[in-house]
Amino acid sequence: MATAADGSPTGEEQNCFDGSPIGVPQIDCDSKTGNAEDQVPAQKIKFRNASKKPYMCGECGFRATRKLGLSLHMRTHTGEKPYKCDQCDYAAASKSTLNYHKAKHSGEKPYMCGECGYRTTHKPDLFQHMRTHTGEKPYKCDQCDYSTAWRTALYDHKAKHTGEKPFMCVECGYRTTRRSDLSRHMAKHSGAKPYMCGECGYRAAQRSYLSQHMRTHTGEKPFKCDQCDYSAAQKSKLNVHRAKHEKHYMCGECGYRTAEKFALSEHMRIHTDEKPYKCDQCDYSAAQKSNLNVHKAKHEKPYMCGECGYRATQKVHLSRHMRTHTGEKPYKCDQCDYSAAVKSTFNAHKAKHTGEKPYMCGECGYRTARKTHMTRYMRTHTGGKPYKCDQCDYSAALKSTLDNHRTIHTRKKTYNCSECGYRTAHKLSFTRHMRTHTGENPTQV
Structure with missing residues (x-):
């Protein structure tokens, strides 16, 4: 190498060394091209591998390997969506998301599954769909034996090992592993629901919610089970159904089986009578968080029946109540002429045909087809009387018994x-x- 009097590189050699990060191999100026600029991309790749994720978000600590990745991430905080659809008011934070959306306007779905007829606008979506038939799960976790058919599902799973949740809401501190989850969460703060159903006036914060809702009008159920003839309007419901084909977790007390560990944990509270979820407005407590959420809504009942003044905490409850006025019974049994206005009543009826009684009491062997019946029955052993009269010290094991008692005060x-x-x-x-x-x-x- 040629050097000046002071030992520094001269001529072209000087250009080769200036600006190279410390610890990064120097560019070989004796390569075939002899052009240092031609080798910069390779140098950047080496530097990226060395520093991993040098770009960090000052809002939530998210890190990226490229500046572009950080720029895209920042839009989750700013709400910026520069890519506009020229056929509707949809806007996206990234160009690829906009391109995906535009395909919906054409209605063209050239890629079709030969197994079940599923069609899609995108070839990668078809590849992913085919895994529901082949059972292929190419994405493997390197820390346990978990595997999945979807890359995003693997990312979510890996976050359980690291505990990392890079996407944070600046309004309330909520954190999540997925950008899409954060976007959905942010809509709760703005309260914006720009997507409206032309049939019934239902409004949604996201177009996907509206698409799901529209199936209640069309009756479309595009998600098919590959093990039976079940189909669903929502993918999440199909996933819940599929789990029923495999029930690995069993209760040692009564033989109850489930596909999910958390469901077994909640079930065990029937035997232990544990109720960890407490209402902050009264002395109510529940074994399941979902039951507590339903209870809390009872302190506010925004939905009212125009016929009789009945009020409900949820719109679905009001819809169910309205059937008492209309006489509608949409749930039909395919084995007899029975029909019901309520799905839970219908499910209990179907069990009479199959004879199935999955819920069993570990104390005496009593079996029933309905979980609610088992919950009530267990009080005969525990002596629990959760229903309290607000006008005297009377308490009851059943709500119906309490309702009968209350007439003493009102009649x-x-x-x-x-x-x-x-x-x-x-x-x-x-x-x-x-x-x-x-x-x-x-x-x-």
């Missing part, structure tokens, strides 16, 4: 004893009482 006591002033709302009780004066046996009716 007019029209039957009045002229002998002692005893009053009651029930003719039978009054007849029995009068026998205490006549000398007849008051226990006989």
Whole structure:
């Protein structure tokens, strides 16, 4: 190598060394091209491998290997969506997302599955779909034996090992492993619901929610189970259904089986009577978080029936109630002429045909087809009486029993004893009482 008097490189050699990061191999100026600029991409790749993720978000600590990746990430904080659809008001944070959206306008789905007829606008989507038939799970976790058919699912799984949640909401501190989850979460703060159903006025914060909703009008169920003839309008419901084909977790008390570990943990509380979820507005407690959320909504009932004034915490409950006025019974049994207005009642009826009673009491062997029946029955062993009267110290194991008791406080006591002033709302009780004066046996009716 040629050097100056002070030992520094000269001429072209000087150009080769200036600006190279410390610890990164120097560019070979004796290569075939002899042009240092031709080798810069290779140098950058080496530097990237050495520093891994040099670009960091100052808002939430997210790190990226490229500046472009950081720029895209920053839009989750700013809400910027520079890519606009020229056929509707849709906007996206990235060009690839916009291109994916545009395909929906053409309606063209050239890629079709030969197994089940599923069609899609994108070839990669077809490749992913085919794994539902082949069972292929190419994405393997390097820390455990987990494998999946989807790359995004592997990313979510790996986050469980690291605990890393790079996407953070600047409003409330909520963190998640997925950018899409953060986008959905941010809509809760803005309250914006720009997507509206032309059939019933339903509004949604995201187009995907509206697409799912529209299937309630069209009856479309595009998600098919590959092990039976079940189909669903939503992918999440299909996933829940598929799990029923494999139930690895079993309760040692009653034989209940489930595909999910957390479901078994919640089930065990039936036996232990543990209720860790507490209401912050009253003394109610629940074994399951979902039950607590339903209860909390009871403190506010925004949905009201225009026929009788009935109020509900959820729109679906009001819809179900309206059937008491219309007489509608949409759930039809395919083995007899039975129909029901409520799905849970319909499911209980179907069990009569199969004879299946999956819920068993570990104390005495009692079996039932319905989980709610088992919950109520277990109180005969535990003595639990969770339903309290708000006007006296009476408590009951069943809500219906409490409702009957409450009539004592609300009914007019029209039957009045002229002998002692005893009053009651029930003719039978009054007849029995009068026998205490006549000398007849008051226990006989």
